Amino acid sequence: EAQVTQNPRYLITVTGKKLTVTCSQNMNHEYMSWYRQDPGLGLRQIYYSMNVEVTDKGDVPEGYKVSRKEKRNFPLILESPSPNQTSLYFCASALAPNDVYEQYFGPGTRLTVT
Amino acid sequence: DAKTTQPNSMESNEEEPVHLPCNHSTISGTDYIHWYRQLPSQGPEYVIHGLTSNVNNRMASLAIAEDRKSSTLILHRATLRDAAVYYCILMYNQGGKLIFGQGTELSVKP
Numbered sequence: 704e705a706q707v708t709q710n711p712r713y714l715i716t717v718t719g720k721k722l723t724v725t726c727s728q729n730m731n732h733e734y735m736s737w738y739r740q741d742p743g744l745g746l747r748q749i750y751y752s753m754n755v756e757v758t759d760k761g762d763v764p765e766g767y768k769v770s771r772k773e774k775r776n777f778p779l780i781l782e783s784p785s786p787n788q789t790s791l792y793f794c795a796s797a798l799a800p801n802d803v804y805e806q807y808f809g810p811g812t813r814l815t816v817t
Numbered sequence: 818d819a820k821t822t823q824p825n826s827m828e829s830n831e832e833e834p835v836h837l838p839c840n841h842s843t844i845s846g847t848d849y850i851h852w853y854r855q856l857p858s859q860g861p862e863y864v865i866h867g868l869t870s871n872v873n874n875r876m877a878s879l880a881i882a883e884d885r886k887s888s889t890l891i892l893h894r895a896t897l898r899d900a901a902v903y904y905c906i907l908m909y910n911q912g913g914k915l916i917f918g919q920g921t922e923l924s925v926k927p
Binding site: 707736738744745746747748761793795804805806807808809810811 | 849851853859860861862863866904908915917918919920
C-alpha cells in the first residue's frame with residue numbers, strides 16, 4: 704500500500720531533550736516536506752526537500768533541522784525542543800519537484816513539550 | 818510572499834452544490850493554485866489544482882478568475898463526507914514551497 708508513515712504518532716517530552724520524528728514513504732517520491740499545524744494558524748511549512756541531499760526552508764524553520772540522506776526518509780530533528788514547538792506535525796511527499804500538486808500526507812505526530 | 822484569504826466557515830445542505838471562494842490578489846504569474854482538504858483527525862488530502870484555466874476532476878471543479886486574483890472550488894453535490902476544512906494554497910514559484918491560507922471549515926447538513 705502506498706503510504707507515508709510517521710513515528711512516533713504521539714510524543715511527550717521535556718524542554719531541551721533532543722528528539723527525532725521519522726518520516727518514510729514507499730512511493731519513490733523525490734519531494735518531501737514537513738508541516739506543523741496549530742489552532743487558528745492552519746498548516747505552516749517547516750522544511751522541504753526537492754531530492755536527496757537537497758533541502759530548503761519553509762515558512763517556520765527556526766528550531767528545526769532536517770536531513771535527506773536517502774530518498775524514502777526525511778526525519779525532522781528538534782535539537783533543543785521548547786514548549787512553543789508543541790504542535791501537530793505532518794510529513795508529506797510528492798512525485799517530483801515539478802509535480803508537487805498532489806502531496807500525500809502522513810497521519811500526523813502530536814508532540815507535547817513541557 | 819503571496820497570501821490567500823478564505824472565509825472562516827461555510828454551511829451547505831447535502832446534495833446541493835458548494836462554492837468555496839479564495840482571494841489571492843498578490844499571486845504571481847508562475848504560482849499554481851491548489852486546493853486541499855482536511856477531514857477531522859486526518860492529514861490533508863489533495864483535491865485539485867490549476868494555473869489559468871478552469872479544471873475538473875472526479876472530486877471537484879476549480880474556477881479561476883481571468884485576472885487570477887481569485888478562484889472558487891466547486892463541489893457539485895455536497896455529501897456529509899465532504900465536511901472538512903478546505904485550504905486554498907499557492908505554489909510559490911516552482912520550488913515546492915507551499916503557502917497555506919487559513920482554510921474554510923465546511924459543514925454539511927443532512
